Amino acid sequence: MNFSRRQLLKTTGAGFGSLALTSLLADESAGSNQPGLSGSEQAPHFPPRARRVIFLFMKGGPSHMDTFDYKPQLQKDDGKPLPFEKPRVQFAPTGNLLGSPWKFKQYGESGIAVSELFPHVAECVDDLCIINSMYGSNAAHGGASLKIHTGSDVFVRPSMGSWISYGLGTENQNLPGFITICPTLAHGGTKNWSSAFLPASHTGIPLGNASQPSDQARVKYMQNADLDRASQRMQLELMQSMNQNFLDSTGPDSALEARIKSFELAFRMQTEMPDALDLAAETQTMHNLYGLDDPKTADFGRQCLMARRFVERGVRFVQITHSNTEVQWDQHGSLRKGHEQNAKEVDKPIAGLLRDLKARGLLKDTLVLWGGEFGRTPTCQGAGNDGRDHNPDGFTMWMSGAGVKGGIQYGATDEYGYYASVDKVHVHDLHATMLHLLGLDHTRLTYRHAGRDFRLTDVAGKVVKGILA
Incomplete structure (x- = not known):
């Protein structure tokens, strides 16, 4: 035949x-028409501080004034009307100011105040660069998630992991350059880890999805029976x-x-x-460090431990997603219950990851990025004053590791936490800074498609020099 x-x-x-x-x-050479970006021959534009990235994505939008952005004035004015105008575009109506239900305490030599929601991460605060002045452009989950992941909230664009894979290639010819563990299939879904018009080799490879437990996270069709x-x-x-x-x-x-x-x-x-996926090779001490011995932390802890195993094997960009299908971080109501449950699930594993990377010498050239697609409003929403609405106008993300200052808070929101007001950092600026730490000039990392040059930061973006070590 x-x-x-x-x-x-x-x-x-x-x-x-x-x-x-x-x-x-x-290591596909489809990008060879770009100077200096030909498959496995990719090289940074200048000496990098970071060689790889782990993105800890908190799906739904954690409340910054309840986690890493302490607002004493908000506590004092709890229950009072907001004394200035709310944004012209809001996701939903909100009422008066709502002080944080959680206490804050100063930690480390830096004395940064962290919420009691994150006691384990708080102990690592001297390794954190907390950016309190983030802002975006979209108050809806889908648009905001795409903005964080791809730099655009209205068009299909390559994800940041894809741009990094395209710009730097791989350090391991036997593994993908970009892996996403248990990604959410909602609010952008596959577009959040797609390579779009970049060569398909730079698409993020999903291991499982957010509706599956992480112990079932596998690459499909990996074995031939x-x-x-x-x-x-x-x-x-x-x-x-x-x-x-x-x-x-x-x-x-x-x-x-x-x-x-x-x-x-x-x-x-x-x-x-x-x-790489065989966690049985790790010691019991390591399992305990990541919280695999506790049913409440085991699922996210497993993702964090897999991320460490991937980056030490040369994977450029690893994303892990916390997306509890019951509550996520999207507490329009039941703020106390939801944030306490979510923080409990991720706090110990994240601290374990930071400590493990540091002990292995990996934190010095691995950039860890934490955050959601936006923050929450300081004004209350829902019954019983127990919820907060979406807020892209001011929120917090933090970095740790390669090339960033540890033990600092950069920028600030207003006294209540509604708007980024001091040293504002746009999502494009975050992306430009991340690429800079990887040795890539965001204005030069371009790809020609449909008659024009594209880049992760579009026509904007500034490197935030104030956070660079």
Whole structure:
């Protein structure tokens, strides 16, 4: 029976999950038309402080004035009307001021005040660069999530992980450059980790999703139940030979060249990915550090431990998502119950990750980024004065590790926490600073598509020099 090349690809590619894993290619040369950005030959524009990033995404929007942005005046004026105008565009109506239900305490040599919601992270405060003056442009979850992840809240754009993978390539030829663990499928969904018009090799590879427990987080089609490794290798070599012959006769074809390489990566991943996911190789002490011994912290703790195992194996960008399907961080009501439950689930694992990275010497060149898509209003919402609305006009994110000052609070919101007011940091500025720490000039990291040059920061973005060590 005769097979065309296309038919052979279709019928035999599934033998080792290649079609399902085409996007895993981390050294594709499809970006070679960009100066200095040709596949595995990518190099930073200047000496980097960071080599990799872990993004701890708190889906739903944590309340900054209840976590890392203490507001004494808000406590004093609890129950009073807001003494200035609310934003022209609001997600929903809110009432009077609502003081934080939680106490704050100063920690570390820096003396930064942190909410009792985060007692474990608070002990690491001298390693945190807390940005209290973040602001964005969208009060809806979908638009705000896309803005944080891609720099745009209205158009489909490559995610920041994809831009980093594109700009720097991979440090491990057997693993993807960008992995997202238990990502949410809501509010932007796959667009939040998509490579969009960048080469598909730079798409984030999802391990599970937010509706599954993290112990089920796996790469799909990773193992072949029908063929042993030797047979797969023979099959692969046959296809690669036919594809190469086709290239030799027709000339350059970037899509086919990418597929040839993706087949190889899919084959190699069968040996390295299972090892990276094998948490049984970690000591009981390490499991306890991340909270795997407690049912309340085990799920997110497992994600954090996987993230450490991936970055120490050379994965450029790892995102882990906390998205409790019952309450998330989106407390329009039941603020006390919801934030206490969410903080309990992530506090110890995050502190464990920071301590582990530091002990291994990885924190010095790994940038850890924490935050949600926006913050919350200082004015109350819902029955019983127990909720807060969305607030993109002022919120908090923090960084730790490579190249940023530890033990500082940068910028400020107003005395109640509604608007970023001092040393304001836009989402574009955050992205520009992150790329700078990775040795990338955000104005030079461009990709030509549809007749124009695109970049993560669009036509904006300034490096926040005040947080650089």
